[in-house]
Amino acid sequence: MxxxxxxxxxxxxxxxxxxxxxxxxxxxxxxxxxxxxxxxxxxxxxxxxxxxxxxxxxxxxxxxxxxxxxxxxxxxxxxxxxxxxxxxxxxxxxxxxxxxxxxxxxxxxxxxxxxxxxxxxxxxxxxxxYQTLLHPDPPAMPQHRPGKGLTLAPVSSAHVALLNDTWDFGGNSWSLHYLDLLIRHFPSACLLTPEGHPISWTLTDPVASLTHGYTLPGHRGQGHIRVLIGALAAQLHACGFPVYAGVLPENEPSQRSLHRLGFHTQPGxxxxxxxxxxxxxxxxxxxxxxxxxxxxxxxxxxx
Ligand SMILES: CC(C)(COP(=O)(O)OP(=O)(O)OC[C@H]1O[C@@H](n2cnc3c(N)ncnc32)[C@H](O)[C@@H]1OP(=O)(O)O)[C@@H](O)C(=O)NCCC(=O)NCCS
Missing domain, CATH: 3.40.630.30 (Gcn5-related N-acetyltransferase (GNAT))
Structure with missing residues (x-):
């Protein structure tokens, strides 16, 4: 070894x-x-x-x-x-x-x-x-603008409690510290309301995977996550990283968002x-x- x-x-x-x-x-x-x-x-x-x-x-x-x-x-x-x-x-x-x-x-x-x-x-x-979804050509990914009044920004540590509380499998001190580590050290993106509240976010992790995508329930189905993935994908690709995510096979909304952006589901x-x-x-x-x-x-x- x-x-x-x-x-x-x-x-x-x-x-x-x-x-x-x-x-x-x-x-x-x-x-x-x-x-x-x-x-x-x-x-x-x-x-x-x-x-x-x-x-x-x-x-x-x-x-x-x-x-x-x-x-x-x-x-x-x-x-x-x-x-x-x-x-x-x-x-x-x-x-x-x-x-x-x-x-x-x-x-x-x-x-x-x-x-x-x-x-x-x-x-x-x-x-x-999980199913792995990989983008074959990130520069060709459609780029969407944030909806009216929304601002695109990196996720802030000030919002870590919201991320931890809304994560079905979070809610404990380890997940809180882990999310904070991701926010502080890896590329992330969120959409903020004019009042500065995040309504949708996506992080990346130590294996460079897109992860922890989430849109608040009242804001779903409006393409917010696609704005964020497009922005993060451009950032990752500019640094030479692959653009990929793992998605539970039964998570159709996530898969639809990624497929619409041109991601391909990998075999296995x-x-x-x-x-x-x-x-x-x-x-x-x-x-x-x-x-x-x-x-x-x-x-x-x-x-
Ligand atoms: C997956 C998720 C991040 C998508 O965010 P979004 O901003 O709603 O994404 P989109 O607007 O691109 O919508 C994606 C799909 O959600 C579905 N959708 C549409 N309206 C919806 C609504 N009101 N509520 C829930 N899902 C909706 C549709 O299938 C849509 O695909 P379509 O536009 O091709 O019909 C969001 O549904 C979510 O936060 N889910 C819970 C957390 C989660 O599962 N995260 C992924 C971890 S596995």
Whole structure:
């Protein structure tokens, strides 16, 4: 196992992952962010170099993270050989299985590997499946103007409580801190009323995916989210990022918005596996699994 810290190797890896798109999402997005200032404090692991069979991104060990915060404790994986993926993820040098974390990837084998290791280690896994929608040509995306009286702006940390309260799967302190991290460090966009209240917003995350799209119920069906996605897509594309999102298969409004903008649904599914250690007597609450939330389990990787 190697931690890639040399900038020329990381650039080379980025180029190799780009050639493997879309299968290399979301690892490609994570490596791109690492190579552009590393706002989430991630690091990149490979089994060997320059020939590698697995790439894993994870939070740097020195980046303080609440051991129960599976929102911020984000890993992503891309493998060329499932056996190499299994060997690396099994290693406690690569993955800290005593903490809660989420791992994302587009390959079916990732689910099987994570579930197998979790079973042996006696930890819980929740699996979420998404469709990946990728834009083939962001400059060709139709650009819509904000509706009358509305202003386009980045999301402000002042609005994080609103985002956390309206997120079905938020409502706890971990999701609040995670949303605040996204707002402060990654591109985002919202539409503000003349009074300065956001009515629609979209964020992006450490794997460079569009995420947390939301329009207040009274304002839906007026194309607001399309204004925001168009603006963010232009921003992401100008920095060389792919423009993509993960959407729950049953979320038709999200899919309609994205299809109308020219996104293509990719074959297969993307996976988000949320791993939480089982509670043990005497353990502090913060490592005993998800904090209580208003809406049940968390979902992140969705527009
Ligand atoms: C998905 C969502 C962000 C779309 O925002 P929006 O600003 O309404 O987007 P659009 O105006 O482009 O409308 C998208 C689709 O919503 C549907 N829609 C239209 N009017 C609607 C209404 N009054 N209420 C709900 N949905 C409506 C339509 O299917 C529409 O597609 P169409 O214009 O091709 O008919 C919004 O529905 C939402 O916030 N949903 C809840 C949160 C969510 O699911 N977020 C995505 C995470 S998976």
């Amino acid at each position: 190697l931690i890639l810290s040399c900038s020329s190797k990381l650039r080379l890896l980025e180029g190799l992952l780009q050639r493997g798109l879309p299968e290399t999402l979301p690892v490609y997005g994570a490596v791109m962010h690492v190579n552009r200032g590393n706002p989430a404090g991630q690091e990149v692991l490979v089994d060997s170099w320059p020939e590698f069979k697995i790439v894993l991104t994870r939070p740097r060990r020195e980046v303080a993270c609440d051991p129960g915060n599976y929102c911020a404790n984000l890993y992503s994986a891309f493998y060329q050989e499932e056996g190499a993926c299994r060997a690396l993820l099994r290693s406690s040098h690569a993955v800290d299985w005593s903490q809660a974390f989420q791992i994302q990837g587009l390959q079916d084998g990732l689910c099987e590997v994570v579930r197998d290791i979790a079973r042996v280690r006696g930890v819980d896994v929740e699996t979420y499946q 599914l993307s996976y988000q596996l949320v791993v939480t250690p089982k509670p043990t007597q005497g353990q502090p609450a913060s490592v005993q699994g998800p904090a209580p939330s208003s809406g049940g389990q968390l979902r992140f990787h969705s527009l």
